[in-house]
Amino acid sequence: MSYTIFEDGHISSPHGFRATGVSCGLKDGSKARDLAMIYSLQPCKVAAMFTTSVTRAAPVFLSQAILSRNREAIRAVMINSGHANAGTGQSGLTDAVECAKQVADELEIQRDAVMLMSTGIIGVPLPMPKIRDGIRRAVSELDSGGGRRAAVAILTTDSKPKERVYRVQLGEGHRVTLAGMAKGTRMIHPRMATVLCLMTTDLAIDQRLLVQSLNHAVTRSFNRLNLDGDCSPNDTVMVLANGAADGPMITDAASREFAAWQEALDQLCYELSQQIVRDASTGGKIIGVTVRGAPNEECARKVCDVVARSSAVRSACIRNLPDWGALLVAIGSSEVELRPELLELRIGHVILMLEGIPCTFDYATALQLFTSPEIDFTIDMHLGPAEATVLTCIWHEE
Numbered sequence: 533m534s535y536t537i538f539e540d541g542h543i544s545s546p547h548g549f550r551a552t553g554v555s556c557g558l559k560d561g562s563k564a565r566d567l568a569m570i571y572s573l574q575p576c577k578v579a580a581m582f583t584t585s586v587t588r589a590a591p592v593f594l595s596q597a598i599l600s601r602n603r604e605a606i607r608a609v610m611i612n613s614g615h616a617n618a619g620t621g622q623s624g625l626t627d628a629v630e631c632a633k634q635v636a637d638e639l640e641i642q643r644d645a646v647m648l649m650s651t652g653i654i655g656v657p658l659p660m661p662k663i664r665d666g667i668r669r670a671v672s673e674l675d676s677g678g679g680r681r682a683a684v685a686i687l688t689t690d691s692k693p694k695e696r697v698y699r700v701q702l703g704e705g706h707r708v709t710l711a712g713m714a715k716g717t718r719m720i721h722p723r724m725a726t727v728l729c730l731m732t733t734d735l736a737i738d739q740r741l742l743v744q745s746l747n748h749a750v751t752r753s754f755n756r757l758n759l760d761g762d763c764s765p766n767d768t769v770m771v772l773a774n775g776a777a778d779g780p781m782i783t784d785a786a787s788r789e790f791a792a793w794q795e796a797l798d799q800l801c802y803e804l805s806q807q808i809v810r811d812a813s814t815g816g817k818i819i820g821v822t823v824r825g826a827p828n829e830e831c832a833r834k835v836c837d838v839v840a841r842s843s844a845v846r847s848a849c850i851r852n853l854p855d856w857g858a859l860l861v862a863i864g865s866s867e868v869e870l871r872p873e874l875l876e877l878r879i880g881h882v883i884l885m886l887e888g889i890p891c892t893f894d895y896a897t898a899l900q901l902f903t904s905p906e907i908d909f910t911i912d913m914h915l916g917p918a919e920a921t922v923l924t925c926i927w928h929e930e
Contacts, residue, residue, distance in 0.1 A: 534701055534792035535799065538709065541697025542679025546709040546734040548573040548776035552678035553685025556666030558614030558652070558659065565685035567666040568611040570730060571639060571674050575605035576772040577739040578647070579746040583767040589618035590628040591648035592766060598632075598644050603739050606772060607645040609730060610635050610670075611686045612652075612663065613715070618765040619655040627658045634664060638671040649728050649768050651688055651715060683713040686728060690715050691814060694807040700735075700796040702789040706779035708735040710796050714804040716812075727754060727808055729769040731800065735793060736775030737782040744785065745794050746771050753801035757809060758840040758922050771797070805923075813905075813925035817849055820908040824919040825876075831868045832920035835911060838866040840924040849907055850926050854898035856884045859909060876912035 544551035550571045558566040580599060582592050598606075610631060617624045628648055636643040650658075683693040697711040716727030737745075750769055775781065782789050809818055821839045826832035839845055842865075844858035859877060863870070877885040880901045882893050901907065 533795070535698040535710070535796040538697040538699050541709070541711055542695060543570060543682055543711045543713045543730065543732055544676050544679035545697050545711050546732050546774070546776070548734055548774045549732050550674040550676055550678065551682040552670050552673040552675065553681035553683070554666055554669045554673060556662045556669070558612060558662060558666075565681060566612060566614045567663070567670055568682035568685035569608065569635070569667075569670040569674060570682060570732065570772075571608045572606075572732075572772060572774045574774040574776055575607060575645070576774045577604050577737060577742050578606045578770065578772050579739070579743040580647075580768060580770040581746065581750055583765055585765045585767075587619065587765045589616055589650060589766040590620060590624040591617055591650045592768060593625060594628045594632060595647045595649070595768065598647060602644045605642070605645055606647055607641045608635055608639055609647045609649065609770070609772070610667065611649040611682075611728065611730070612658070612666075613650075613686050613688050614652040615650060615656055615658050616652045616654045616766050617650045617658050620657055623657060627660055627663075630660065631658075631663060631667070634667050635671070638667060647770065649686075649730070649766070649770075651686065651728050651766055654765070679711070679713070686713065686715045688715065691811055694804055694811070696800055696803045696807075698796050698800060700792060702735075702779065702782075702792050706789070708733055708777040708779070708793075710735070710800055712800045712804050714808060716808045727767055727769070729754065729801075729804055731771040731797075733771065733773045734775065734777035735773050735782070736777070736779065737773050737793070741782060741785055741790060742771065742773055745790075745797050748794060749797045749801040752798055753805040756920075756922050757805055758837055758924050769801075809923050809925055816926045817904075818906045819846075819849060819924045819926065820906070820921060821911070821924070822909070822919065822921045823911045823913065825913040825915055826918040826920070827869075827913075827916035829918045829920055832918050833922070834868055835863060835866045835913075836920050836922035838862050839909065839911070840922045846926050849902060852899070852903040854879070854895065854902045859911075860885070863911060870913050871915065874914040876914065878910040880908055
C-alpha cells in the first residue's frame with residue numbers, strides 16, 4: 533500500500549494550499565459557515581468531472597468554460613452552500629462571473645484562474661451583497677490550517693463533514709500529500725460527477741495523466757452511487773495539483789510512481805463516496821447491487837441501476853421481507869439481453885436462484901440478511917466477463 537492516513541489532515545494540508553470557511557448568511561436563519569475558499573500559492577494543474585444534466589448550473593457552466601482555456605494554472609476555488617445558482621438563467625451566469633472576478637481581484641490573480649462550485653436551493657438568485665462580503669472576509673482569513681472550516685462551509689443537509697487525507701509514498705524520498713473533502717447525502721445519481729468533491733495535492737504530474745487518473749478513480753467510486761435516481765445540475769468532482777512537494781514530475785503512466793498515486797487517489801475517492809452513502813443512509817440501510825457475468829460493463833451497469841432504483845426492491849428492504857421476486861422483476865425490466873436459464877441470484881452468501889431455478893434456502897437466514905443495516909445483492913448473468921457494482925440506500929420516510 534502506497535499511502536497512510538494523515539489523521540489531522542484537511543484540504544489545505546498539502547504544501548502550498550490555504551483555505552477557510554466563513555458565514556455570510558446564505559442559509560436562512562442560520563449562522564453556519566456557508567462560503568469556502570481554497571487557494572494555492574502556486575498555479576495548479578486541474579482535472580474535473582461535471583454533471584451531465586442538461587440543466588447544468590451557472591457555476592458548472594463557468595468552470596467548464598474556464599477549463600477550456602486554462603487547465604494548468606488554476607489558483608483558487610470558491611464554494612458556496614445554501615444557494616445552488618441553478619435554474620437562474622442569464623442573471624445566474626452573470627452572478628457567477630462576478631463571483632469569480634471578485635475572488636481573482638481580491639487574491640490578485642488572473643480572472644481565468646478561479647473555479648466555482650455551488651450547492652443548495654435551486655431557482656433562487658444568489659444574494660450578491662452577502663456573497664461579496666463573504667468573499668472579502670474569506671480572502672482575509674485564508675491560512676494553511678483553515679481546511680476544516682472549508683469542509684464545514686460546503687455542507688447543506690449533510691450530518692457531518694466528509695474528509696480524508698493521505699500521505700503518499702511515491703518512491704524513495706518522494707512523498708506527497710493528497711487531501712479531499714466532499715458534501716452530499718441524497719439526490720445522487722451516477723451521471724458524473726456525483727457530488728461536490730474537491731481534492732488537493734502537492735504532487736507534480738502531467739495534466740493529461742491527472743485527467744486519466746481522476747476518470748479511473750471516479751469510475752470506481754462516485755460513479756457507483758445511485759442513492760435516489762436524481763441527477764443534480766451542480767455536481768462536480770475536481771482535483772488540483774500544484775507540484776509544491778519535492779520530487780520529479782510524473783509523466784509516465786507506466787511508472788511505479790504513477791501506480792502509487794493512482795492507488796491513493798482511487799482509495800480517497802472510494803472513501804469519500806462511502807462517507808456520502810453512509811450519511812445518506814442514516815437511520816436506514818445501505819444496499820449494494822453487484823452484477824457479474826455480463827457481456828459488457830454497460831450491460832452490467834444498466835441492470836445495477838434498474839435494481840437500485842426499483843421501488844419493489846426498496847420496499848422489500850424497508851419492510852424487512854425476503855421478497856426476492858422483486859429482484860427478479862427488476863432484472864427482467866432492465867431491457868438487457870439475458871438468458872433466464874443461466875441466471876443466478878444471491879443475497880449475501882445465500883443462493884436464491886441457480887441456473888434460473890429457485891433454490892431452497894433457510895428463510896430465517898434470509899430474513900436476518902434483509903433486516904441487517906447493509907444488504908448485498910449479487911446477480912450473475914453467466915454471459916461474459918464484465919461486472920459492475922452500484923450502491924444505493926433507503927431511509928424510513930420512503
